[in-house]
Amino acid sequence: MRPRPPAMRTKRRYILARILPYRAWIDQKQMYFSVIEAATSLLGDAAAGLAQPAVVFCEGGYVVVRCRRGTEKDVAVALSTVTAVADERIALRTVATSGTIHALRRRMRSIRQLPGDEEVKIGETYFAVYRYPRQKVDLVEKGIKHQKSLFFTEADLEER
Amino acid sequence: MKITDAGIHPYPAGDSTVARMALEAAGLGFDSTVVIGDAVHRSPGIEVLRGTVIGAASVKEVLKRVRDPAVRRADIVYVDAGDISFNRAVVSVKEVNVVRSIHATRRNAFDHVAARTAAEQGVAVDISMAPIIYLRGTRRQKALQRYADVLSLQRRYGFPLTISSDARSILGQRSIREIHGLCALFEMTGAEVTEALSSIGRLIEPHRPVRVVE
Numbered sequence: 001m002r003p004r005p006p007a008m009r010t011k012r013r014y015i016l017a018r019i020l021p022y023r024a025w026i027d028q029k030q031m032y033f034s035v036i037e038a039a040t041s042l043l044g045d046a047a048a049g050l051a052q053p054a055v056v057f058c059e060g061g062y063v064v065v066r067c068r069r070g071t072e073k074d075v076a077v078a079l080s081t082v083t084a085v086a087d088e089r090i091a092l093r094t095v096a097t098s099g100t101i102h103a104l105r106r107r108m109r110s111i112r113q114l115p116g117d118e119e120v121k122i123g124e125t126y127f128a129v130y131r132y133p134r135q136k137v138d139l140v141e142k143g144i145k146h147q148k149s150l151f152f153t154e155a156d157l158e159e160r
Numbered sequence: 161m162k163i164t165d166a167g168i169h170p171y172p173a174g175d176s177t178v179a180r181m182a183l184e185a186a187g188l189g190f191d192s193t194v195v196i197g198d199a200v201h202r203s204p205g206i207e208v209l210r211g212t213v214i215g216a217a218s219v220k221e222v223l224k225r226v227r228d229p230a231v232r233r234a235d236i237v238y239v240d241a242g243d244i245s246f247n248r249a250v251v252s253v254k255e256v257n258v259v260r261s262i263h264a265t266r267r268n269a270f271d272h273v274a275a276r277t278a279a280e281q282g283v284a285v286d287i288s289m290a291p292i293i294y295l296r297g298t299r300r301q302k303a304l305q306r307y308a309d310v311l312s313l314q315r316r317y318g319f320p321l322t323i324s325s326d327a328r329s330i331l332g333q334r335s336i337r338e339i340h341g342l343c344a345l346f347e348m349t350g351a352e353v354t355e356a357l358s359s360i361g362r363l364i365e366p367h368r369p370v371r372v373v374e
Binding site: 020021041042073076077080081083089090091093094134135136148149150151152153155156 | 171175176177179180181183188292293294296297300329330331332333334335337338341342344345
């Protein structure tokens with residue numbers, strides 16, 4: 001089958017969003033379900049259908065969402081209402097919108113976890129410590145599932 | 161003009177400390193933030209104000225609570241909205257700065273009489289982003305209807321509005337651009353959003369005639 005000529009193809013826009021918390025590992029399919037649920041719930045079936053949101057890729061702490069040109073503002077608002085993916089609490093911070101994925105890749109800066117393997121006790125609970133640049137410290141409860149997360153800074157941790 | 165998030169709830173009410181939420185707010189483009197509760201923090205990048213919330217069933221209880229030392233220490237005093245008579249009365253209390261949780265009240269609980277009094281007294285109404293972000297279905301629709309109603313009263317009577325993320329975690333905080341998008345859902349214009357985000361500064365230091373001190 002011959003592809004459509006370029007002038008007749010649907011014009012697309014790509015939205016780059018950062019995933020919080022930094023250590024979250026999200027499956028692309030689960031992310032797609034959450035984005036579609038948020039868009040449908042906020043915009044309705046008709047508008048979400050016209051916007052055609054789709055998750056192009058989800059890796060390295062970033063997600064790229066594709067949509068039809070002209071609907072990127074609505075989809076970006078819908079992305080700000082995504083609060084969980086497969087029972088894991090997350091937030092999506094829109095970074096940039098572009099017509100090409102190549103341009104968005106230039107805006108992706110990997111967030112390095114700083115070295116260090118330690119744990120702290122808060123109350124009766126033990127937490128694993130994950131350190132990030134700008135003095136950010138994420139604490140994740142030790143356990144197998146439904147671990148609680150706390151978001152501290154180095155200064156907060158030293159005060160304890 | 162300081163762009164302010166008019167309400168965050170840090171650890172232990174939430175899961176993020178004041179310092180971390182202040183760091184996040186600075187990254188999201190805010191100049192200051194109001195912390196609900198006793199947590200105090202001095203951050204080089206962002207001004208942290210102290211806020212307190214009065215949840216009362218009657219105006220008599222509000223009048224009693226505003227005399228508490230903890231409430232007197234606060235920069236901003238919030239009162240949870242209630243029924244129509246409560247809201248009409250509470251906006252005329254001098255110590256009250258902001259009426260919040262308006263989305264949780266019944267329809268017409270904040271009416272034109274309360275709006276006119278709020279405008280005269282300089283009492284603001286808070287618009288929380290949390291119901292728009294976290295609620296789904298009819299509950300979110302009702303919140304959007306309430307905000308649209310408050311906005312139409314604000315355009316008529318001119319009382320101040322504030323915008324808060326009501327975040328209990330860094331995951332609940334949103335950037336200024338995202339807040340513009342979320343407020344556009346109930347037809348709030350960009351200029352109105354900017355005005356609402358900067359109104360906390362005017363509540364703390366209202367414009368008054370110059371007084372000559374001899």
